[in-house]
Amino acid sequence: xxxxxxxxxxxxxxxxxxxxxxxxxxxxxxxxxxxxxxxxxxxxxxxxxxxxxxxxxxxxxxxxxxxxxxxxxxxxxxxxxxxxxxxxxxxxxxxxxxxxxxxxxxxxxxxxxxxxxxxxxxxxxxxxxxxxxxxxxxxxxxxxxxxxxxxxxxxxxxxxxxxxxxxxxxxxxxxxxxxxxxxxxxxxxxxxxxxxxxxxxxxxxxxxxxxxxxxxxxxxxxxxxxxxxxxxxxxxxxxxxxxxxxxxxxxxxxxxxxxxxxxxxxxxxxxxxxxxxxxxxxxxxxxxxxxxxxxxxxxxxxxxxxxxxxxxxxxxxxxxxxxxxxxxxxxxxxxxxxxxxxxxxxxxxxxxxxxxxxxxxxxxxxxxxxxxxxxxxxxxxxxxxxxxxxxxxxxxxxxxxxxxxxxxxxxxxxxxxxxx
Amino acid sequence: xxxxxxxxxxxxxxxxxxxxxxxxxxxxxxxxxxxxxxxxxxxxxxxxxxxxxxxxxxxxxxxxxxxxxxxxxxxxxxxxxxxxxxxxxxxxxxxxxxxxxxxxxxxxxxxxxxxxxxxxxxxxxxxxxxxxxxxxxxxxxxxxxxxxxxxxxxxxxxxxxxxxxxxxxxxxxxxxxxxxxxxxxxxxxxxxxxxxxxxxxxxxxxxxxxxxxxxxxxxxxxxxxxxxxxxxxxxxxxxxxxxxxxxxxxxxxxxxxxxxxxxxxxxxxxxxxxxxxxxxxxxxxxxxxxxxxxxxxxxxxxxxxxxxxxxxxxxxxxxxxxxxxxxxxxxxxxxxxxxxxxxxxxxxxxxxxxxxxxxxxxxxxxxxxxxxxxxxxxxxxxxxxxxxxxxxxxxxxxxxxxxxxxxxxxxxxxxxxxxxxxxxxxxxxxxxxxxxxxxxx
Ligand SMILES: Nc1ncnc2c1ncn2[C@@H]1O[C@H](COP(=O)(O)OP(=O)(O)OP(=O)(O)O)[C@@H](O)[C@H]1O
Ligand SMILES: [Mg+2]
Numbered sequence: 075x076x077x078x079x080x081x082x083x084x085x086x087x088x089x090x091x092x093x094x095x096x097x098x099x100x101x102x103x104x105x106x107x108x109x110x111x112x113x114x115x116x117x118x119x120x121x122x123x124x125x126x127x128x129x130x131x132x133x134x135x136x137x138x139x140x141x142x143x144x145x146x147x148x149x150x151x152x153x154x155x156x157x158x159x160x161x162x163x164x165x166x167x168x169x170x171x172x173x174x175x176x177x178x179x180x181x182x183x184x185x186x187x188x189x190x191x192x193x194x195x196x197x198x199x200x201x202x203x204x205x206x207x208x209x210x211x212x213x214x215x216x217x218x219x220x221x222x223x224x225x226x227x228x229x230x231x232x233x234x235x236x237x238x239x240x241x242x243x244x245x246x247x248x249x250x251x252x253x254x255x256x257x258x259x260x261x262x263x264x265x266x267x268x269x270x271x272x273x274x275x276x277x278x279x280x281x282x283x284x285x286x287x288x289x290x291x292x293x294x295x296x297x298x299x300x301x302x303x304x305x306x307x308x309x310x311x312x313x314x315x316x317x318x319x320x321x322x323x324x325x326x327x328x329x330x331x332x333x334x335x336x337x338x339x340x341x342x343x344x345x346x347x348x349x350x351x352x353x354x355x356x357x358x359x360x361x362x363x364x365x366x367x368x369x370x371x372x373x374x375x376x377x378x379x380x381x382x383x384x385x386x387x388x389x390x391x392x393x394x395x396x397x398x399x400x401x402x403x404x405x406x407x408x409x410x411x412x413x414x415x416x417x418x419x420x421x422x423x424x425x426x427x428x429x430x431x432x433x434x435x436x437x438x439x440x441x442x443x444x445x446x447x448x449x450x451x452x453x454x455x456x457x458x459x460x461x462x463x464x465x466x467x468x469x470x471x472x473x474x475x476x477x478x479x480x481x482x483x484x485x486x487x488x489x490x491x492x493x494x
Numbered sequence: 495x496x497x498x499x500x501x502x503x504x505x506x507x508x509x510x511x512x513x514x515x516x517x518x519x520x521x522x523x524x525x526x527x528x529x530x531x532x533x534x535x536x537x538x539x540x541x542x543x544x545x546x547x548x549x550x551x552x553x554x555x556x557x558x559x560x561x562x563x564x565x566x567x568x569x570x571x572x573x574x575x576x577x578x579x580x581x582x583x584x585x586x587x588x589x590x591x592x593x594x595x596x597x598x599x600x601x602x603x604x605x606x607x608x609x610x611x612x613x614x615x616x617x618x619x620x621x622x623x624x625x626x627x628x629x630x631x632x633x634x635x636x637x638x639x640x641x642x643x644x645x646x647x648x649x650x651x652x653x654x655x656x657x658x659x660x661x662x663x664x665x666x667x668x669x670x671x672x673x674x675x676x677x678x679x680x681x682x683x684x685x686x687x688x689x690x691x692x693x694x695x696x697x698x699x700x701x702x703x704x705x706x707x708x709x710x711x712x713x714x715x716x717x718x719x720x721x722x723x724x725x726x727x728x729x730x731x732x733x734x735x736x737x738x739x740x741x742x743x744x745x746x747x748x749x750x751x752x753x754x755x756x757x758x759x760x761x762x763x764x765x766x767x768x769x770x771x772x773x774x775x776x777x778x779x780x781x782x783x784x785x786x787x788x789x790x791x792x793x794x795x796x797x798x799x800x801x802x803x804x805x806x807x808x809x810x811x812x813x814x815x816x817x818x819x820x821x822x823x824x825x826x827x828x829x830x831x832x833x834x835x836x837x838x839x840x841x842x843x844x845x846x847x848x849x850x851x852x853x854x855x856x857x858x859x860x861x862x863x864x865x866x867x868x869x870x871x872x873x874x875x876x877x878x879x880x881x882x883x884x885x886x887x888x889x890x891x892x893x894x895x896x897x898x899x900x901x902x903x904x905x906x907x908x909x910x911x912x913x914x915x916x917x918x919x920x921x922x923x924x925x926x927x928x929x930x931x932x933x934x935x
Binding site for chain 1: 577724725728729731732760761805806910913914916917918920933
């Protein structure tokens with residue numbers, strides 16, 4: 075550190091951080107750290123860079139180091155809270171955020187984070203209150219306005235929600251986050267055309283926004299009615315508390331079982347009714363697994379959709395499509411040739427479900443437990459469908475294994491989704 | 495003396511891991527001019543401790559004495575990376591660079607030295623870096639003076655020409671049509687009623703030759719080259735900036751013909767949130783005024799700018815008469831990569847290198863990436879050389895291994911740029927990106 079003073083390096087680093095030149099900012103702050111490894115300002119800047127580049131754990135370590143030298147810095151407390159929020163460790167996040175607000179209660183940004191944390195905990199009334207507190211500090215804070223509208227939507231106060239979000243757009247029509255927010259609300263209401271316009275606008279303002287891009291794709295796919303319903307259902311489920319979700323998953327299944335059971339010994343028309351209900355239920359369940367891949371397959375046929383999909387989404391959709399197509403061909407063969415083809419056809423069709431859960435490009439038998447399980451299922455399924463043509467006993471054995479895995483996989487998936 | 499050396503050697507036989515002792519021995523050997531033996535001892539130290547500054551320095555001095563300048567440069571570069579270069583080393587480093595004709599690097603280092611010790615003078619270096627044929631405007635002394643005071647901009651006389659730039663045919667002809675020809679044949683342009691003036695904005699992934707091409711433009715027409723970079727711009731944001739900006743243009747106007755190159759130009763207007771503050775806005779306005787040549791004419795000043803983030807460039811910069819030509823600088827193609835590799839490997843010890851083959855293995859690699867490949871290979875060879883005690887040349891195998899270690903850095907840029915080209919391309923500004931990426935809209 076020869077020609078410039080510490081102050082100048084810090085200033086440079088801050089400007090670079092503002093300009094989102096993270097690597098350059100880290101270099102400048104790093105020069106200061108070489109002189110004093112505990113320089114809190116330099117550490118904060120580097121931590122900020124890491125946070126903005128989604129390196130949450132590294133950021134967290136650095137911010138905690140800052141706290142060592144400056145234990146009364148409210149902003150560092152806030153940044154730590156933000157890291158924990160990103161990691162979805164909400165209680166710890168709350169603890170740090172409360173300290174930040176205790177130290178300095180005049181930063182609206184702190185309250186918008188508070189509101190977002192409460193919303194993640196599904197405490198919507200608290201979320202609304204926090205957003206209002208933030209707006210009392212700064213009535214034009216965009217993130218508080220967005221948090222407020224989100225909370226209002228959940229509390230079913232639609233009028234107020236729309237007027238809040240419009241207020242945010244009036245203050246800053248070039249805020250991609252507000253447009254994205256608007257888009258998701260529309261999607262949940264099933265208004266995919268309006269949603270599309272907002273996502274398009276959000277992407278124009280910030281083409282690298284992931285959330286906007288996800289919404290953009292979802293709104294394109296929502297042209298398909300079945301996808302729209304499933305999306306609305308899953309968005310709605312996301313905001314429900316655990317009891318509602320347990321009732322939705324197990325309760326519905328229970329009702330279907332009960333209906334089937336009650337149907338024994340009733341008049342024949344009743345069978346059609348229950349049969350119809352079971353069929354609708356099954357279609358719904360299968361679509362909730364396959365819907366996204368099928369809709370992606372549909373996107374592949376549209377010009378804009380194809381460009382928006384990632385390579386892995388494309389491969390996944392193609393794999394699912396290929397499994398279904400092969401399965402159907404086998405089924406048709408089965409009608410004319412031999413029943414064996416029909417069994418194999420069913421099996422191959424069913425591959426589409428684990429395939430839709432597998433990450434592409436596939437790294438066979440590597441990755442998380444659920445990934446590997448899905449890989450094993452595919453393997454078992456393939457062995458079974460080959461064995462059908464050679465040895466019935468072996469086929470039966472592997473088929474049962476496949477079936478056990480299948481049912482276990484699906485139920486464990488539903489249950490673990492409850493915990494989220 | 496020799497007796498002491500013998501004793502030290504014996505002591506080392508007993509405790510070969512004693513680094514201070516070994517360094518002491520090596521230094522003694524150097525005093526006795528036992529260069530080969532001293533070099534051996536330093537290598538032994540480096541084998542145990544790769545970054546030992548004393549050993550690196552000692553070894554570099556031996557190399558200088560043996561006239562192995564390129565080897566010494568490699569060691570100095572390592573010291574530089576470790577921030578272990580003191581004033582003395584820097585001067586030696588500069589001399590080595592001059593011996594190897596790396597004038598640009600030498601200049602950069604010399605500018606730093608002068609910043610630290612404004613009164614330092616070295617006849618040999620001064621005469622080598624003094625620019626020939628600089629009658630107009632500043633002479634080299636006052637330029638260096640200027641540098642030692644502000645360090646804000648640097649003027650040089652590039653020796654690279656368009657022919658040194660691999661590929662980029664389209665860019666060259668655009669630059670030629672837009673700014674070189676008007677400079678050479680002003681009457682012709684006036685006769686056709688074509689307006690002269692305005693600059694070219696180049697954009698593209700990092701390390702693909704934007705800065706290099708700007709330099710070559712100056713070399714092509716035998717003009718001076720003045721550049722301001724990211725840090726100069728930042729310092730403008732921070733301090734009494736407008737004056738500096740004006741001074742840069744003034745120096746340029748006093749030194750026509752010259753190329754004024756503004757690197758990372760997006761930094762001038764990138765922090766949107768701060769733009770409301772008038773001080774920031776003022777710098778942009780000042781820049782635009784200078785660009786427009788409101789007060790003083792920019793005749794004879796070719797203005798080029800470069801950026802990695804064209805989407806952050808203030809749109810006012812692109813109005814007619816300013817940077818009204820925006821050009822995409824793509825990563826080098828096969829042929830260019832071969833040429834670039836050739837030029838990077840020119841001064842390095844190599845053995846049986848097939849540059850065309852490496853070029854085929856490296857689609858999407860930028861010039862800077864190719865340089866990184868050679869650096870990786872050099873480093874591994876350096877370690878091997880220490881271990882074996884003799885200079886090991888770089889081979890095809892080393893480069894292929896480096897290709898596996900270092901992936902193209904342009905991919906990251908394209909994944910961002912693709913989104914801009916798809917979703918924020920109302921004016922067709924990024925059509926060239928879509929074309930390059932083979933995306934049809
Ligand atoms: N077409 C080319 N011909 C010869 N050398 C090249 C070419 N392109 C790049 N290089 C080499 O790559 C190095 C890096 O290029 P340069 O610094 O000009 O890239 P840049 O586009 O300005 O990058 P940045 O955006 O990071 O500033 C140059 O020093 C040069 O040696
Ligand atoms: Mg450059």
